[in-house]
Amino acid sequence: MDRLLEILREIDDTVDYEKETALIDDHILDSFGIITLIAEIEDAFDIEVEAAEMTPENFNSAQAMWRMIQRLQES
């Protein structure tokens, strides 16, 4: 989780990722942020994020992203 927070802060360090729950819905994380994020988390956690995973539910909060990462690591 710490590594994920580190990646997110590298993209935008003005957001409180531990509390924010509408990163996509409120456009805090924009499409370009998403491109960078996917590349970073694929490298860092050795997973493959496919188009099917690209839903606000998976990216609205750091917690949701972490759940998705764990799920993809297990599958």
Add this chain to the structure above:
Amino acid sequence: MAIYMNVYLLLFLPLTLLVYGVAPREKRWLVLLCASWFMYATLSRWLLLLLIATEAWTWGMGLWLDRLRQQCEAQVGELKQSGISGAELRTARTECRQRFRTRRLRVLLLGILVLLGILFYVQYYNFAAQNLNSLLSRLSLKLPVVKVLFPMGISFYTLEAVGYLADIYWERLEADRHFGRLALFLSFFPQIMEGPIARYQDTADQLFSGEPLRMDSLNEGFLRILVGLFKKMVISDRLSYLVNPMFAEYQKYHGSLVVLMAVAYTVQLYCEFSGSIDIVIGSGRLFGIELPENFRQPFSAQSPAEFWRRWHMSLGTWFKNYVFYPVTTSSFVKNLNKTLRKKYKKHGKYISMAATSAAALLPVWLATGIWHGAGWQYVFYGLYYFVILLAGVLLESFKAWRNQRLHIPENAVWLRVLRTLKTWVIVFIGELFFNAKSLLAGFHMFFSIFEDFHISDIWLHLPPKITRGEIMVIIAGSILVWIAGFMKENGKDIRKGVLEAGFPVRWAAYYVLIFTILLFGAYGAGYQAVDLIYAGF
């Protein structure tokens, strides 16, 4: 019968509401479906059969995709019970899933190809044939140019159908076994002409549930329809008497008049499209249905990217979900990203972000341009925003550095105003090309801005059909719409306030709007009903 016509507003809509209200709850979806198909038949006659065939195709392909998913799950379950375990089981399971995935992808592609094939044939065949013919003229090859009937709303319901199939493929939803529910989702009558483009998950169940009519929803819907009529009839339709003749004879205008054309068309398009969407969403609210919003004060945007998150939002969301994300997560873009990061160690992140953004944005903006119509001006319109948005991404770090160096506070009022004005200029130029007769006409108009720029020319050269009084009505109406938007942007929603204020204020608002539309709306003798702009796309 279109949604702004008296026959829709005073006869069809109240009658449908009445039948819906007295019908038993479990049959109300049928009332909405019959009304939707009836309205479609009034718009496109026998092409209703094409709409129903498209709905049947989408329904069948969805069921096929779901069946393959179930077969895959059953086979994976059998593998678990077959006695194999550990790594052997994992490998067998992955192979089985991969096999079914390929089959499901083929079914999805077949489903989408047929849907988009019809759209392409209707919208773009002649455009493609004419361009290919001029390219291949030396080879004496000639594709025939055909007369094609245009099924109303095809650009909207096709995107909804493609989204539905893609979501089943990605296992975000299960295929609907009830044909009527899916057909109603794809053909709900207020939405069929101009959208908004909905997702099955968001509206299908609401449409099917047959909720009873409620006073608060009726009030909300009625007020929203009146607001939409105000925008369309008082501002947009009146503006068409200024905009249409000027764009038709664009060679006659230059300098300040071309600027006026660009600004006036943008206001006309916004009031027409957002006004129509108000009527659509209001019609849905009468039945207690919440359709997705399509506009969120777009002229408050501080960048072109933000503008597109506020303008035609349902189209933007569709392209993001079904084009941008699949391209971003495709192996091509991912490999490009990784290769560039490795190759350019020092600036790898920046270079890869620029390249992947370009690779992901190009198909989105090309498709956005082409979706609006068959013409090079639309291709240019898409590429115009592609270049501007990409430049915005690339200059992001420079802007942050500049603001830091010059000690410019990020939220300074003057900076916000400047950014908003810059966005307006970009939008006005885009709309000038968008409404041009051709790409060449677009460039002609754009360059003629810089010839003989005299503000005083505006009053002298206006088309004869529009009077100064009418221009005053348009300006006053536009200011009212802008104030309402500005207040909403700052947390004060006038419409919500009116609905919550109680009976006297609500009815006063209804009467004010009705009389304003009756007094200042462009209709009656001397006026022609103005078609919905987006219904032509």
